[in-house]
Amino acid sequence: MIIVKVGGGININWNYVAQDLKQLVAKKPVVLVHGAGAIRDEIAAKLKAPTQTITSPSGISSVYTDQKALDIFLMVYPGLVNKKVVATLQAHDIPAVGLSGVDGALWRAKRKANVLSREGDKTKLLTDNLTGRVDQVNTELIQLLVDNDYLPVIAPPALSFENEIVNTDNDWAVAIMAGALHVKKIVYLFEAPGLLEDINKPTSLIKHIDSEKIDNYLSFAQGRMKKKVLGVKKAFELAVETVYWGDGRIENPISNALQGNGTVISSSKVSL
Amino acid sequence: MIIVKVGGGININWNYVAQDLKQLVAKKPVVLVHGAGAIRDEIAAKLKAPTQTITSPSGISSVYTDQKALDIFLMVYPGLVNKKVVATLQAHDIPAVGLSGVDGALWRAKRKANVLSREGDKTKLLTDNLTGRVDQVNTELIQLLVDNDYLPVIAPPALSFENEIVNTDNDWAVAIMAGALHVKKIVYLFEAPGLLEDINKPTSLIKHIDSEKIDNYLSFAQGRMKKKVLGVKKAFELAVETVYWGDGRIENPISNALQGNGTVISSSKVSL
Numbered sequence: 001m002i003i004v005k006v007g008g009g010i011n012i013n014w015n016y017v018a019q020d021l022k023q024l025v026a027k028k029p030v031v032l033v034h035g036a037g038a039i040r041d042e043i044a045a046k047l048k049a050p051t052q053t054i055t056s057p058s059g060i061s062s063v064y065t066d067q068k069a070l071d072i073f074l075m076v077y078p079g080l081v082n083k084k085v086v087a088t089l090q091a092h093d094i095p096a097v098g099l100s101g102v103d104g105a106l107w108r109a110k111r112k113a114n115v116l117s118r119e120g121d122k123t124k125l126l127t128d129n130l131t132g133r134v135d136q137v138n139t140e141l142i143q144l145l146v147d148n149d150y151l152p153v154i155a156p157p158a159l160s161f162e163n164e165i166v167n168t169d170n171d172w173a174v175a176i177m178a179g180a181l182h183v184k185k186i187v188y189l190f191e192a193p194g195l196l197e198d199i200n201k202p203t204s205l206i207k208h209i210d211s212e213k214i215d216n217y218l219s220f221a222q223g224r225m226k227k228k229v230l231g232v233k234k235a236f237e238l239a240v241e242t243v244y245w246g247d248g249r250i251e252n253p254i255s256n257a258l259q260g261n262g263t264v265i266s267s268s269k270v271s272l
Numbered sequence: 273m274i275i276v277k278v279g280g281g282i283n284i285n286w287n288y289v290a291q292d293l294k295q296l297v298a299k300k301p302v303v304l305v306h307g308a309g310a311i312r313d314e315i316a317a318k319l320k321a322p323t324q325t326i327t328s329p330s331g332i333s334s335v336y337t338d339q340k341a342l343d344i345f346l347m348v349y350p351g352l353v354n355k356k357v358v359a360t361l362q363a364h365d366i367p368a369v370g371l372s373g374v375d376g377a378l379w380r381a382k383r384k385a386n387v388l389s390r391e392g393d394k395t396k397l398l399t400d401n402l403t404g405r406v407d408q409v410n411t412e413l414i415q416l417l418v419d420n421d422y423l424p425v426i427a428p429p430a431l432s433f434e435n436e437i438v439n440t441d442n443d444w445a446v447a448i449m450a451g452a453l454h455v456k457k458i459v460y461l462f463e464a465p466g467l468l469e470d471i472n473k474p475t476s477l478i479k480h481i482d483s484e485k486i487d488n489y490l491s492f493a494q495g496r497m498k499k500k501v502l503g504v505k506k507a508f509e510l511a512v513e514t515v516y517w518g519d520g521r522i523e524n525p526i527s528n529a530l531q532g533n534g535t536v537i538s539s540s541k542v543s544l
Contacts, residue, residue: 079355098374165359
């Protein structure tokens with residue numbers, strides 16, 4: 001089994017993703033996870049509740065999620081975007097089934113009731129942040145669908161252990177899910193050729209990262225990218241062997257990433 | 273198996289529905305279908321794209337669904353409302369899994385590309401209406417979930433045979449699904465004690481309707497209620513034996529409806 005995580009940028013080419021998936025699912029089971037950040041921000045602005053970002057004392061950015069933001073999240077991730085992705089895959093004859101982390105308690109998260117937010121020189125305590133970190137996965141539900149030739153198409157949010165709907169870091173959830181499903185390979189697609197040394201220079205692609213040295217990239221990565229690096233680190237702790245970062249805007253995006261045309265993260269101790 | 277359809281009114285008490293379902297699912301498999309009309313109208317107004325209703329030459333009202341309206345539909349039905357319903361059921365320890373008609377091509381609909389709309393004395397031809405009528409059901413997916421003790425929680429829209437996402441009449445879809453699953457009993461819950469002779473008099477409850485005389489009620493029912501009557505008529509054509517209309521605002525709403533405390537529709541030729 002392989003997990004493919006597609007970012008929520010507007011330039012992701014979902015037809016290319018679907019064409020490539022069609023080939024891939026014939027060979028091995030796939031679980032798809034997607035984001036929807038760009039459209040969420042757009043709808044949030046239209047509803048006059050623009051997305052707010054908070055930064056932790058350790059410098060990690062995340063989205064501030066009060067009830068209003070969570071409602072918008074529910075509209076866009078498992079609603080508008082998930083169903084359009086599923087319809088696109090169906091149009092390519094892939095029997096996709098959309099699920100959120102709430103369905104069948106697929107993603108159980110530990111609620112983070114108290115969150116520290118750095119604002120200038122001050123640190124503020126937020127107590128109404130509806131977020132959590134995925135800790136447990138209903139692998140039986142995923143396996144049930146996969147064994148019956150369905151492709152699960154998963155979007156956040158998650159369900160807390162107290163049955164609250166909570167926003168959750170998608171990349172962390174992917175890592176926990178990979179661990180629970182004993183998945184060895186994860187492909188991440190976003191709007192860049194891979195990890196770039198200089199974000200403004202597409203030619204500065206980093207071809208390989210040693211998974212034992214992933215911490216070095218934590219200081220290097222900026223803003224929300226830090227969370228991606230933390231997610232990848234967690235995935236390796238949970239016995240994932242190779243992570244592929246690739247371009248979701250090009251033809252055959254998944255095959256290209258798997259062929260090493262983006263950034264490959266693996267242990268220098270094992271072969272690719 | 274029994275199908276429970278819960279209307280999209282804001283006064284439906286979902287905690288009462290969940291408590292009652294908890295008892296019911298212990299005895300027999302349940303498939304839940306829900307609406308979300310009230311919240312859809314609210315969000316549509318906030319997004320400055322208020323819900324528009326059209327009336328067919330035969331006097332049947334339906335929602336006009338252009339791309340903008342469909343996007344809002346996707347946000348609210350399988351997104352905001354479906355996931356909140358699923359979380360509420362999970363909080364009552366029911367292993368609910370939310371699905372739309374798009375997922376696994378659960379509800380396949382025949383697209384109605386051309387729709388006639390009566391506007392005053394004139395009849396207008398609408399060609400951009402993204403609607404269809406459910407014609408085929410992926411019963412295998414429902415059975416797979418039910419056989420593994422999950423409760424499917426289904427919301428429109430549907431997927432056309434050309435893989436377009438289309439708005440669809442929920443009550444018609446319920447009838448087609450009941451036929452495909454060989455379901456004999458359907459419970460409909462809404463914001464009234466049942467069918468009322470006088471819509472302003474809750475005491476004017478019609479206790480029993482002979483399913484062979486359902487056509488009489490077609491002239492009697494108003495606006496969108498006509499569609500409910502047409503849906504029920506279709507259900508009886510497809511071998512459903514009893515339809516229960518009950519109050520979704522009261523405690524034990526499903527049990528109450530099944531005990532005949534609302535409106536019961538059945539053939540006068542068979543016993544209740």
